[in-house]
Amino acid sequence: MSTTGFAMRHHTHTVTVSHADSMVRIGGSHPVVVQSMTNTDTVDALGTALQVKELAMAGSELVRITVNSPEAAAAVPYIREQLDKMGVYVPLVGDFHYNGHKLLTDYPDCAQALSKYRINPGNVGKGAKKDAQFAQMIEVAAKYDKPVRIGVNWGSLDQSVLARIMDDNAQRSAPWTAQQVMTEALIASALESAQAAQDIGLAENKIVISCKVSNVQDLVAVYQQLAQRCHYALHLGLTEAGMGSKGIVASTAALSVLLQQGIGDTIRVSLTPEPNGSRSTEVVVAQEILQTMGFRQFTPMVVACPGCGRTTSTVFQELASDIQTYLREQMPVWKNQYAGVEGMTVAVMGCVVNGPGESKHANIGISLPGTGETPAAPVFVDGERTVTLKGDNIAVEFQAIVQAYIEKNYGMS
């Protein structure tokens, strides 16, 4: 264990996923990678390209798109081209099920435009065709030098593997529980498929694996075992996490336990978007899991008190929300202009009880007036009280102070 409380990172092979000059490394000692997936119809190439751009701008380092039909496969090179024209070089991952072997073979431009393929061994074909169709996909990956993710999902578990493990279990003097059988079937499907891919000619540093389930405790159990049994780079994600706070909490609970144990090289938070909600919420949540745990820094963090009976107006909630949004929206530009700005903290506090104290610990803090307090908001910069803001323009003036602080402290010239 390190002194920070994190476990040593589980050793995995480094898998490089690249497009043009954009190179993402998954595994080894590289930072845990954030990835996401579109929910547009891939046939709508422009709509998909725009959502990929949105996800990339939010911080997704890889973006997966569904490739489920000849029309979708035909659209992939055009999506790549549109993204390149927009200056968005995020590597694209193709998600294949059932007909991936045909699509990757019949649409070589699609196979080449993608930077990685996701293959679900439970959905590559049945019976005698299964191995041949899996091999066909791996051969395309080897031909174009693309990495793959062997992504097992308990909802589409390879039934032949499950049946074999159930048969073996029936012979045991002390049979496993149904839970243990499922865990073993998931892991066996992933590891046997990965070995098969290696036997066909794909190197171990071209293989990422995942075994997704929708229950937090099951996910933790599965990945703890996976980490003991292999050194493939591991993609973490709780499948079907759900909507809103339930999806966020479930994903955070599962991923945090594993990341704290040094398990996981790339994460995706599978949130069901609210109607008309932003798809990029899943990227923000993934980043916040990594940043609040101290693994990576993506954007300046806002520390805000929860508010209580001492704050009867919404001014401070609005200021906290506005400044958080402002900071996040600036990051695509700031990260190239202001090195280290992502480590900054800003405190927005509701009253004098904890306001000045918390504000002093942040790079910049503001303590708003609580009910009955003098309508003035002292601002602290690097622990020192600097100005006191008053009147209706506090939000704008505070934002200007934050911007000036960033230019002065993180400007590269």
Ligand code: SF4
């Ligand atoms: S800082 Fe003030 S407003 Fe915020 S929770 Fe504490 S007492 Fe309430």
